Amino acid sequence: MGPFWFTRGMAFLPVFLVIWTYLTFTISYIMSVSRGDVDPGFPYISDTGARRPESSVFGQMLNISAVVALACLYIRYKQVDGYIEKLALDMQTRMNRLNKAGLVLAVLICFGISLVANFQETSVLGVHIAGAMMAFGLGTIYELMHCYITYKMFPDINGKSVFHARLVIACISLIALLGGFVATAFITSTDKNAVIKFHWKPGQPGYAAHLASTILEWILAASFLAYFFTFIRDFQKITVRTNTHLHQDNLYHDRGEILQNELADGASLA
Numbered sequence: 001m002g003p004f005w006f007t008r009g010m011a012f013l014p015v016f017l018v019i020w021t022y023l024t025f026t027i028s029y030i031m032s033v034s035r036g037d038v039d040p041g042f043p044y045i046s047d048t049g050a051r052r053p054e055s056s057v058f059g060q061m062l063n064i065s066a067v068v069a070l071a072c073l074y075i076r077y078k079q080v081d082g083y084i085e086k087l088a089l090d091m092q093t094r095m096n097r098l099n100k101a102g103l104v105l106a107v108l109i110c111f112g113i114s115l116v117a118n119f120q121e122t123s124v125l126g127v128h129i130a131g132a133m134m135a136f137g138l139g140t141i142y143e144l145m146h147c148y149i150t151y152k153m154f155p156d157i158n159g160k161s162v163f164h165a166r167l168v169i170a171c172i173s174l175i176a177l178l179g180g181f182v183a184t185a186f187i188t189s190t191d192k193n194a195v196i197k198f199h200w201k202p203g204q205p206g207y208a209a210h211l212a213s214t215i216l217e218w219i220l221a222a223s224f225l226a227y228f229f230t231f232i233r234d235f236q237k238i239t240v241r242t243n244t245h246l247h248q249d250n251l252y253h254d255r256g257e258i259l260q261n262e263l264a265d266g267a268s269l270a
Helices: 012-034 054-086 089-118 125-152 160-184 207-229 255-269
Strands: none
Touching: 012 054, 012 207, 054 089, 054 125, 089 125, 125 160, 125 207, 160 207
């Protein structure tokens, strides 16, 4: 019997990333609801990790997600880079530029995730919002960009079904992102004392817009993670190894240092 599907190549990375991140959201949600820090009905994801002790768990687990996400997106970059030469000559330059631009976006996306993890909205709201925009906003652009790359790699490199799957997920992300912007424009997230509102009741001004905004945020996060699921079959066909090359047979800086040590050893023996 061959290896399990998630142990072939690098497929375990996107599988781990999606499961781990969903687990992060679930644990912080359960902790925050059980402590009464947020309402059970669709709080913002960031609200579930804004207060202690859930903020510590949320931040630590999301930091791990950022590192694994960067590894996934780097492998995707290397995989596309390896197949570019098989495309038509008139497409190679364009795909190479898009692939490198995607790598830059990948670094910014994962940096944004780490900002969300380490700067809670209750401490440094501006940095937290900037991180969320980098993660979800640039993440949606990344999805659309790699949809285009996937489309241009058909039929020589990949099938069209994976393009359709990625396109549907990217469109859901885009709709949720734009819808979230619109819904957020109709609400005020702070009270008259400029304190963030964690509890909303039906009938309050802006409650409907708040509910739409939070639901769209959860959809956006779910679709962004689902995009990594489309990498599983691709990652089954790639393995990344590190080659080690020692430039010399010792760690001394120069031969003079070796000679000094030999003289010192000889003097001690004498």
